[in-house]
Amino acid sequence: MTASGRGSVRIGPISLFALVIILCLAVMAVLAVTTAQATYAAAERQASFTADTYANERAAQELASEVDATLAGVRAKGGGLDDALSALKGALPAGASLDGRTVSAHFTTESGRSLDIELEIQADATYKVTAWKATTLWTDDGAGETLWSGAAQTR
Numbered sequence: 001m002t003a004s005g006r007g008s009v010r011i012g013p014i015s016l017f018a019l020v021i022i023l024c025l026a027v028m029a030v031l032a033v034t035t036a037q038a039t040y041a042a043a044e045r046q047a048s049f050t051a052d053t054y055a056n057e058r059a060a061q062e063l064a065s066e067v068d069a070t071l072a073g074v075r076a077k078g079g080g081l082d083d084a085l086s087a088l089k090g091a092l093p094a095g096a097s098l099d100g101r102t103v104s105a106h107f108t109t110e111s112g113r114s115l116d117i118e119l120e121i122q123a124d125a126t127y128k129v130t131a132w133k134a135t136t137l138w139t140d141d142g143a144g145e146t147l148w149s150g151a152a153q154t155r
Contacts, residue, residue, distance in 0.1 A: 048111060053134065056107040056115035060132070063096055063105055067119055067127055074125040084125040102130070112137030 070091040074084045081101070088098055096105040101121045108114040118131035 049113065052109040052111045052113040053115075055109055056113060056134065059107045060105065060115050060117050063093065063103075063117070064119065064127075064129075066091065066093065067103055071121070071125045071127060079125055081121065081123045081125065084121050088121065103127070104131075 067088065070087050071084055074087050077083070079087075085098065085101065088103065092098060092103065095107070096103060103119040103121065104117065106114065106116050113134070113136050116131060116133045116135070117129070119127040120130045121127050
């Protein structure tokens with residue numbers, strides 16, 4: 001029998017196939033690392049955003065608690081609206097204001113996340129939440145990440 005009749009395997013095609021497989025695996029590894037890094041960065045941004053939101057919420061809840069405690073003292077003495085308003089004038093922390101029957105405050109963080117609240121003082125020395133609005137200041141810093149340039153823009 002000759003060498004070609006024995007069914008010997010040539011090393012050339014197998015080496016080429018192995019090379020293609022190794023290249024595919026390398027590309028997949030690079031894509032996996034890149035995706036993991038992008039996911040980590042997005043999670044970090046979301047965590048920062050959430051922490052800022054909770055910081056504003058906590059500050060607003062503390063203000064509402066202080067208003068409630070002040071009004072509870074007025075109610076315990078049997079006071080009405082005028083007593084409640086005069087008690088609140090001296091008890092409001094910095095950053096909060098009293099305009100007529102409305103206590104308002106603006107809380108903000110360095111990231112631009114802010115919370116505006118308004119509490120309306122009732123005649124029976126209680127309060128009602130009339131506004132509790134969370135917003136984010138949009139800043140257009142830099143070019144940012146372009147996810148899709150759009151085929152229509154190239155025409």
